[in-house]
Structures are given as C-alpha cells and as structure tokens.
Amino acid sequence: MIHAIRVHETGGPDVMKWEEVEIGDPGAGEARVRHTAIGLNFIDTYFRSGLYPAPAGMPFTPGNEGAGVVTAVGEGVTNVSPGDRVAYVGPLGSYAEERLVPADRLVIIPEGVDDKTAAGMMLKGMTARYLLRKTYTVTPETTLLFHAAAGGVGLIVGQWAAKLGATVIGTVGSAEKAELARANGYTHVINYRTENFVDRVREITDGKLCDVVYDSVGKDTYPGSLDCLRPLGLWVSFGQSSGPITDFNLALLGPKGSLFATRPTLFTYIASRADLEETANDLFEVVRSGDVKIQVNQEYALKDAVTAHEDLQGRKTTGTTVLVP
Template sequence: MVMAVRVHENGGPDVLTWEEVEVGKPGPGEVHIRHTAVGLNFIDTYFRSGLYPAPNGLPFIPGNEGAGVVLTVGEGVTHVKPGDRVAYVGPLGSYAEERLVPGDRLVVVPDGIDDKTAAGMMLKGMTAQYLLRRTFNVTSDTTLLFHAAAGGVGLIAGQWAAHLGATVIGTVGSAEKAELAKAHGYTHVINYREEDFVERVKEITGGKGCDVVYDSVGKDTYPGSLDCLKPFGLWASFGQSSGPITDFNMGLLAQKGSLFATRPTLFTYIASRSDLEMTANDLFDVVKSGVVKIEVNQEYRLADAAQAHKDLEGRKTTGTTVLIP
C-alpha cells in the first residue's frame, strides 16, 4: 500500500483526502513508477470541482503529470527499464507516491534536467510548445498577446516566444507579476487591474492588433480577447481559470474581422507516440540550452495538496509549483 490524494466527491480543495491505496503489478504495456515530484496545474482543479468529469468517475486520484523512477515494467514495454528517470503527462493519477502509467506516455528525462523541473514542466512546457509551434507558428513577424503571463505556461511561453523573435505582450494582475513577466521575455506587460487591456493592446500595436491571442482565462477576457486581434487573427482559448465562456457567439468572429478561433488541448496534440516524443524533445532542447528557464517557485508536500489548490485558485502562486511525495 502507498499513500495518495483521492477525491470521493467533487467540490473545493477540502475534498482532497490523504489515504492509502493499492498499486498492483503492471500489466501489459504498463510501468510501475515511484514519484519523486508531481506537477500542480490549474486543470487539476477542474477535475476536482467537477467542471471536467473524471474519465472513470468517482473516486479518483487527481494529477496529470509527474516525474520519478521506473520500478518495474509490464510485458511489451521496451523503451524504458527499471532505474530510468522518467516523466509524463496523463492519464489522471499522479497525486500518489507510486502508480501505474501506460508505458507509451513515458519519456526518459535527459541528464541536465532534475526531477522537480521535469515534473513541473511537462504539461505547461508541452502546452507552450504546441501553442507557439503548432496551433500558431510564431516567428519574428508575430505580435502576440498572452493572458496570465506570470502563470506557469505564461512564463515558459514568454521566454520561448521572445527567443523566436516575436513581439510578446502579456497581461497580469499585479505589479509584482508584471515584473516577473518582464523578466521572462515579455516586451510589454499590461496590469489588467489598472488598465483596459484592449485599449493598451491597440496603443502598443498602433491600432493594428495581434496576430494571435492565447487565452487561458476564459470568462473574464471574453470577448475582449477578440478585440485585440487584427483581421484574420487567431484566438486560441486553451483554459478557463475565471470560469467557462457560456455565450460564445460565432457571429462575433465575422463582425470583428473574419477571425479564427480554436479550443486546443495538449492531450490531442500528443495523442500519438511520435507527437509526444517530438513535443517533449523540443521542450527538453530549449530547457537544456537555457533558452527557457523553468523556475519552481513553490513546493508543497503531496499530503498538503488541498493548501496548494487553495493558493493556486487564490492566484497566490507564480510559475511552477510541485508537490513532493
């Protein structure tokens, strides 16, 4: 038996319970790993609250990413072996000391990247990768707006986009977060509590608008995000930290300049093994080269996951947070 965080009923952070669970032996294609660090992400709160239903119902162990050491492998697993340092994103179940993971979801962590960094960067870092390299191919000609610039994905995306030569505009909710964003590649930072972000984007771009807006906020930034785009621009809505958008109007895309809109998810972009390896390797390369620095700004004991969720939802965290078993 090992210890894990479980959710027996949907609700606030207090529904996260610390209890014993049984892991079992790995079946065909599975790998038994011992976690050394677990990543904390906003999507974890969606599953906990019930906004996103857990695929296998209640109860469930939350958590979408982690890093650790391979203990044993099941039949047919050849790309990892006992003793390997590995990391992964999905499926649910990372808030545990040990677990079984589908072998095809694991990638070997290269030398030069420690376990805490790996655990905290897989979901956020691969999200930044697909947003900047595949959802919209950011280049030196790109002007982009990234909401929640001081968040985990935002800090990675700012550095990466700046390396690609883009003009990078970000929104934040405090002066402290504005300084953090400026230190991570953002050319312009807008404090949305003090300024109208739509008007500031128009000023910054000389009225032209942005090529792409990356929006993980949801309700509070819609439809303002659309007003920040130039004609034929792309709105990439990849999260909803302020709540879901319930009144999306397709007609606005026509009215505001024949705009494009997408609701991408990482899990679609890394569904195939080849896409997972390509995305992870691209991330590993920019981290190892120093182009992107992953800063683990908060650590909590895994047993204290409820407090970590409270701080995350209370916007008290910045950058990357990890849970330590």
C-alpha cells in the first residue's frame, strides 16, 4: 500500500484526503514510478473543484505532472527501464507516492536537471514552448502581452521570449511580482491593480498594440485582452484562474480588427510520441543551457496538498511549486 491524495467529491481544497491506496503491478505498456517530486499547477484546482470533470470519475487522485524513478515496467515497454529517472505530464493522478504511468508518456530526465526542477517544469515549461513556438511563432519582431507574468508559466515565457528577441509585456498584481517579472525577461511590466493594462499597452507600443496576447486569467482580463491586439492579432486563451469567460462573443473579433482567437491545451500539442519528445527536448535544452531558469520557490509535503492549494488560489505563490512525498 502507498499513500495518495484522493478526491471523493468536488469542492474546495479540504475535499482532498490523504489515504492509503493499492496500485498493483504495471500492465502492458505501463511503468511503475516512485515519485521524488510532483508539480503543482492551477489546472489541479480545476479538477478538484469540478470545473473540469475528472476523466475516470470519482474518486480520483489529482495532479498532472511528476518526476521520479522507474521501479518496474510492464510487457512491451522498451523506452524506459527500472532505475531510470523520468518525468511526465498526464494522465491525472500524480498526487501519490507511487503510481502507474503509460510508459509512452515518460521522458528520461537528462543529466544537469534535478528531479524537483523536472517535476515542476514539465507542464509549465512545455506549455511555454507550445505557446511561443507553435501556437504563435515568436520572433525578434514580435510584441507580446502575457498576463500573470510572475506565475509559473509566466516566468518561463518571459525568459524564453526574451531569448527569442521579442518585446515582452507582462501584467502582475503587486510591486513585488513586478520586480520578479522584470528579472525574468519582461521588457515592460504593468501592475493591473494600480494601472489600466489596456491603456498602458497602448502607451508602451505607441498605439501599435500587440501581435499576440497570452491569457490564462480569463474573466478578469476579458474583453480587455482583445483591445491590446493590433489588427489580425491572436488572442490565446489558455486558462481561467479568475473564473471562466461566460459571455464570449465571436462577433467582437471583427470590429476589433479581424482578430484570431484560440483555446489551446498542452495535451493536444504533445499527443503523439514524436511531438512529446520534440517539446520536452526543446525544454530540457533551454534549461540546461541556462537560457531559462526554473525557480522552485515553494515546497510542500504531499500530505499538505490542502495548504498548497489554498496558497496557490490565494495568489501567495510565485514561480514553481512542488509537492514532495
């Protein structure tokens, strides 16, 4: 028996319970992984609250990413072996001391990347990669706006986009977070609690506005995000930390400049093994080179996941957070 966080009914952080569970031996195509670190992400709160339904129903174990050591493999598994250090994103169920994972979702952690860094960067880092290199191809000519610049994805995007030569504008909610964003690649930082971000974007860009806006905030930044885009610009809505957008009007895109809008998810961009390997390898490379530094700013014991969720939703965290079994 091992311990895991289990959710029997959706709701606030306190619905998560620390329980003993049996996971058994790996089946065909599976590997058993003993976690050394587990990533905490805002999407975890969506499944816990019921905003996103758990694919396998109730009860379930939250968590989308982790790192650890392979302890056993099932029939037909050739890409990993017992003793390998591995990391992964998905499927749901990482808030556990050990678990079974489809082996084709595992990637080997290279030398020079520690387990906590790997656990905390897979979802956020691969999200940054697809946003900057696939959803919109960022170049030195790009001016972009990224909401929640001091968050886990935001700090990675700031560094990576700066390395690509872009003009990087970010929004934050405090003076402390503004300093953090500036230290991580942001050319301009807007404190949305004291400034109107639409007006400031106009000022910063001399009225030219942005090529692309990356928006994981949702309700509080809509439709303002659309007003930060130049004609034919792209609005990338990839989260909803302030709540879902319930009144999206497709017709708005026309008069606001024939804008484009997309709602991407990482899991589409890494659905194939080849895409997963390409995305992970790009991420590992920029981290190993030092171009992107992953800041693990908070650690919680796995059994204290309730506190971790409370702090995450209370905007008390910055950068990357990991849970340690």
